[in-house]
Amino acid sequence: MVEYVVRRGLYGVLVVALVTVFVFLTLRLIPGDVVRLQLADAPGVSPEQIAQRAAQLGLDQPLLAQLWRFLANAATGDFGTSFQSGEPVTALIAERLPTTLQLGVMALAVSVVLGVPLGLLSAVRQNSWLDQGLRVVSVAGLSIPNFWLGLLLVTYLALWFSWSPPLVYRTPAEDLGSNLVHMALPAIALGVAGMAAIARMLRSSMLEVLRSPFIRTVRPGAPERTVLVTHAVRNSLVPVFSLIGLQVGHILGGTVILESIFAIPGMGMLIFESVQLRDYPVVLGCVVVYGAVFILVNLVVDVLYGVIDPRIRYA
Amino acid sequence: MPTTVPTPQPVPPLLQIEDLHVEFDTPDGTVEAVAGVGFSVGAQETVAVVGESGSGKTVTALAVLQLLDGGRISRGRVLWDGTDLTGLDRRALRRIRGNEIAMIFQDPMTSLDPLYTVGHQIVEGLRLHRRIDKRAARGRASSCWSRSHARPAPQARRYPHQLSGGQRQRVMIAIALACSPRLLIADEPTTALDVTIEAQILELLRELQAEYRSAMLLVTHDMGVVAETADRVVVFYAGQVVEQGPTAEVLRDPQHPYTAALLAAVPSGETDRAEPLAAIPGVVPPLRAMPSGCRFHTRCARAWDDCARDEPPLLPLPGGRSARCLLHRSGTALQAAAVKGA
Structure with missing residues (x-):
């Protein structure tokens, strides 16, 4: 078990390193040059000044040397400083990570808290109008891009109820109410796809479990509630569990656009801005953190898997 | 009293x-x-x-x-x-x-x-x-x-x-x-x-x-x-x-040709290994296409014209037994004992 976690952890580090290399190289393929972006507005910039700035940022080195230096520093926890503000990347991330984690947890809560009951209801009332309706909602939820849903929510709430989220973001410490109201819409927009995926998967896995022979073993003598809760639900949650881990990936990806739409100063917005400004160290630092969070969550899911299902062995 | x-x-x-x-x-x-x-x-x-x-x-x-x-x-x-x-x-x-x-x-x-x-x-x-x-x-x-x-x-x-x-x-x-x-x-x-x-x-x-x-x-x-x-x-x-x-x-002593055929299909120690195993010809008719009369008559070695026409009831026999076969209908010339030869 410990050995399993350690090994998975090491794999995780390797994956994050590979992702970092990939993103590092891809960033350089994006047209546009950070030095020109920074100095473009200044009239009469001489080539010397440009070269000097590039040297300051370490961009005069060969690409592989830059990559190596970044990886070597990152291994010690140093992601460099922002090209833009000069602040350490770790400080920028530390400031913004809690906001994004809050949004992610809220979105995941939307997925699970709505998705699980909807999936179970759908299965227990198979082919009822409720089931049919939920199926339509699920397909819609899976098909609608989260940023578009976010925009729709804002637009129609404003149009129909003359309501719009607060314009200025407040941290939970400053004003919890305002913060939650602000976060609600992006959390819903981010969580709906997960809700739909979980509901669909749980529905089919529940239907399969309900038809399985072991349910027939307990059903004759047991009240329907016991059959459903202790046997059917627990068994059908097993496959859904790993889906929840995967949803974290979608949610993290979605924060980039939704935080920007809703003006939430989290890591998603930081990534968005940094990509626009070609602030390579900040983008890379954020990518490492996102990757690590995703891998960590899925490791926890896999470990908990074994707690739910005794058939799972860690080998 | x-x-x-x-x-x-x-x-x-x-x-x-x-x-x-x-x-x-x-x-x-x-x-x-x-x-x-x-x-x-x-x-x-x-x-x-x-x-x-x-x-x-x-x-x-x-x-x-x-x-x-x-x-x-x-x-x-x-x-x-x-x-x-x-x-x-x-x-x-x-x-x-x-x-x-x-x-x-x-x-x-x-x-x-x-x-x-x-x-x-x-x-x-x-x-x-x-x-x-x-x-x-x-x-x-x-x-x-x-x-x-x-x-x-x-x-x-x-x-x-x-x-x-x-x-x-x-x-x-x-x-x-x-x-x-x-x-x-x-x-x-x-x-x-x-x-x-x-x-x-x-x-x-x-x-x-x-x-x-x-x-x-x-x-x-x-x-x-x-x-x-x-x-x-x-x-x-x-x-x-x-x-x-x-x-x-x-x-x-099976009283229905189907039972007799089932028993005949069970291989025993004396079954000749060179011979193919005994089987009942045909398959169980599909539920939506049951034959008229006796449901077994299409596969029955002892069926005659009546079997396709009359649906046999479960006829009581001596010894607490019963069988659903026209062979046991009173007035049928064939004797129950003949079933076994099926």
Whole structure:
């Protein structure tokens, strides 16, 4: 078990390193040059000044040397400083990570808290109008891009109820109410796809479990509630569990656009801005953190898997 | 003062199935999987239901417990101790199912919940029906367990996937017998097991049945199992009972050509290995295309013109037997004894 976690952890580090290399190289393929972006507005910039700035940022080195230096520093926890503000990347991330984690947890809560009951209801009332309706909602939820849903929510709430989220973001410490109201819409927009995926998967896995022979073993003598809760639900949650881990990936990806739409100063917005400004160290630092969070969550899911299902062995 | 001596009432059978019809709705219309089945099981009696796949034996067993998935009883009664189970609500059914009537299913590999220990599953069944605390339930479960298993209890903490098929079937038997049911319905309990385990499980069922004084309704397609275990045998064909009677007599002197053909298909020690195995020609007719008259006449070696026209009733025969064959119709020139030559 410990050995399993350690090994998975090491794999995780390797994956994050590979992702970092990939993103590092891809960033350089994006047209546009950070030095020109920074100095473009200044009239009469001489080539010397440009070269000097590039040297300051370490961009005069060969690409592989830059990559190596970044990886070597990152291994010690140093992601460099922002090209833009000069602040350490770790400080920028530390400031913004809690906001994004809050949004992610809220979105995941939307997925699970709505998705699980909807999936179970759908299965227990198979082919009822409720089931049919939920199926339509699920397909819609899976098909609608989260940023578009976010925009729709804002637009129609404003149009129909003359309501719009607060314009200025407040941290939970400053004003919890305002913060939650602000976060609600992006959390819903981010969580709906997960809700739909979980509901669909749980529905089919529940239907399969309900038809399985072991349910027939307990059903004759047991009240329907016991059959459903202790046997059917627990068994059908097993496959859904790993889906929840995967949803974290979608949610993290979605924060980039939704935080920007809703003006939430989290890591998603930081990534968005940094990509626009070609602030390579900040983008890379954020990518490492996102990757690590995703891998960590899925490791926890896999470990908990074994707690739910005794058939799972860690080998 | 004259005393009225009560006239001895005939003891009603424990389970009596009367004219049972079961229908299933399919996309192509309604089909009748069981068409007018009737037989009974007495207290502590073992009755075997035999027939080919699709003859309605399992559906009948499930219908007794009102466990039909997707099907419905369209006609007939299932009398348990004089009460018609078909009219009972869920609550009343729960008090009977798993408690007075227990069931063992065909596939022990999937009949246990994979997420709970087998000990837990035995205790669970007990606690649903007996108002006893966890400890008492555990004690009782472990005694059931040790009786259903050669070795005592450390296995109870195991999960189903850690046990072999035979061991799992023992667990199923322990669950079924935990509440000392008066009737045990075993639906092909040994089909999924290999032959040596099969013998052990059958032996175990016999022993425990005697110990708990339960009756048993054994669904099987194996004539060998029938011969070893059953007091009486009920032969199913295409959703009907075609013959029934005491096992020894039915096996020795079948009164229906189908039973005779089934018995002829069982290879014995004397079967010539060079010869192909005896088989009944043709297949069981599909439910939606039942032949007119006798349902077996298309495959019957002894069929004549009447068989395609007249549907034979289940005709009572001497010795508590009956057979659904026109050969036994009074006035038929052919003698019952001739059936065996089929």
